[in-house]
Amino acid sequence: SQTIHQWPATLVQPVGSPLSLECTVEGTSNPNLYWYRQAAGRGLQLLFYSVGIGQISSEVPQNLSASRPQDRQFILSSKKLLLSDSGFYLCAWSVKGYEQYFGPGTRLTVT
Amino acid sequence: QQQVKQSPQSLIVQKGGIPIINCAYENTAFDYFPWYQQFPGKGPALLIAIRPDVSEKKEGRFTISFNKSAKQFSLHIMDSQPGDSATYFCAARKMDSSYKLIFGSGTRLLVRP
Numbered sequence: 001s002q003t004i005h006q007w008p009a010t011l012v013q014p015v016g017s018p019l020s021l022e023c024t025v026e027g028t029s030n031p032n033l034y035w036y037r038q039a040a041g042r043g044l045q046l047l048f049y050s051v052g053i054g055q056i057s058s059e060v061p062q063n064l065s066a067s068r069p070q071d072r073q074f075i076l077s078s079k080k081l082l083l084s085d086s087g088f089y090l091c092a093w094s095v096k097g098y099e100q101y102f103g104p105g106t107r108l109t110v111t
Numbered sequence: 112q113q114q115v116k117q118s119p120q121s122l123i124v125q126k127g128g129i130p131i132i133n134c135a136y137e138n139t140a141f142d143y144f145p146w147y148q149q150f151p152g153k154g155p156a157l158l159i160a161i162r163p164d165v166s167e168k169k170e171g172r173f174t175i176s177f178n179k180s181a182k183q184f185s186l187h188i189m190d191s192q193p194g195d196s197a198t199y200f201c202a203a204r205k206m207d208s209s210y211k212l213i214f215g216s217g218t219r220l221l222v223r224p
Contacts, residue, residue: 032210043216044155044200051208090154094210099145102154 002027004103006091012109019064019078021106023091026072033074034092034100035066044090050074051096086110114138115203117215124191125223132186132218134201139182141203145212146175146186149198158199159186191222 003026013019025031035047046059048066056066063082067075074091086109094100117134124130134144145160161168161175161184168175172189188195198219202212 034211044214046211049209049211057209092154096208096210099157099160100204100210100212101157102147105152105154107152 002093002101004091004093004101006089006103006106008106009104010107010109012111013081014111015083016080019076019081019085019108021076021089021091021108023074023076023103024072025093028072028093028095030071031093031095032100033068034094035074035076036090036092036102038088038090038105040087048076081110083110115201115213115215117201117218119218120216121219121221123221123223126192128191128222130188130191130195130220130222132199132201132220133183134185134203134215135181135183136203136213137182138203138205138213140206141213142206143204144175144177144184145202145204146173147200147202149200149217155200188220191220193222193224196220196222 005024032051034049036044037047038044048058050056050068053068064078089106091103092100115136122130146158147155148158149155159170159173159175161177163179166177174187177184198217200217201215205211
């Protein structure tokens with residue numbers, strides 16, 4: 001069966017510090033991968049998606065970037081965090097044309 | 112236009128009631144309409160989904176009704192329980208290689224005992 005992992009589960013970082021969030025999927029090959037952000041009590045904002053290794057599409061211009069160095073690994077990064085980067089970051093995957101499944105999320109607080 | 116409009120924003124029902132959450136879309140290039148359930152601090156979980164060639168789908172106490180001509184779909188929760196208290200998101204999937212989901216803004220449901 002397929003599983004999706006995200007780490008860390010929670011993170012507190014000062015403004016101006018770098019960020020690296022990791023997402024890995026097990027039990028499937030060549031999935032589509034997605035990064036979302038959810039502000040407190042708000043909806044889901046798609047940040048990036050990837051249809052293959054090294055292929056990244058950005059949905060919202062911002063302080064963040066994404067990379068896909070391996071088939072089942074998706075990384076969200078920032079060089080310098082802003083207060084507005086705080087939120088709940090969710091990774092999701094889908095086999096092309098099928099259902100999309102979310103990971104457990106990373107709670108990021110920028111202080 | 113790629114939008115999914117969801118209502119109501121919040122909903123309170125008594126145990127056993129039938130909450131109904133509605134969504135409407137504007138782009139006909141969608142081929143799949145899922146609903147997700149999210150508990151606080153957790154990732155959204157796929158609840159039930161429907162394709163536009165079907166008008167209704169039931170899974171346990173959850174039913175999706177789909178009206179293709181009106182571009183609307185809704186979630187009904189039969190015999191609602193306090194454990195159903197969560198935020199519910201509808202979504203529509205684009206018919207391209209991205210398979211992106213366009214999400215509604217969410218409905219916070221509270222089921223009182």
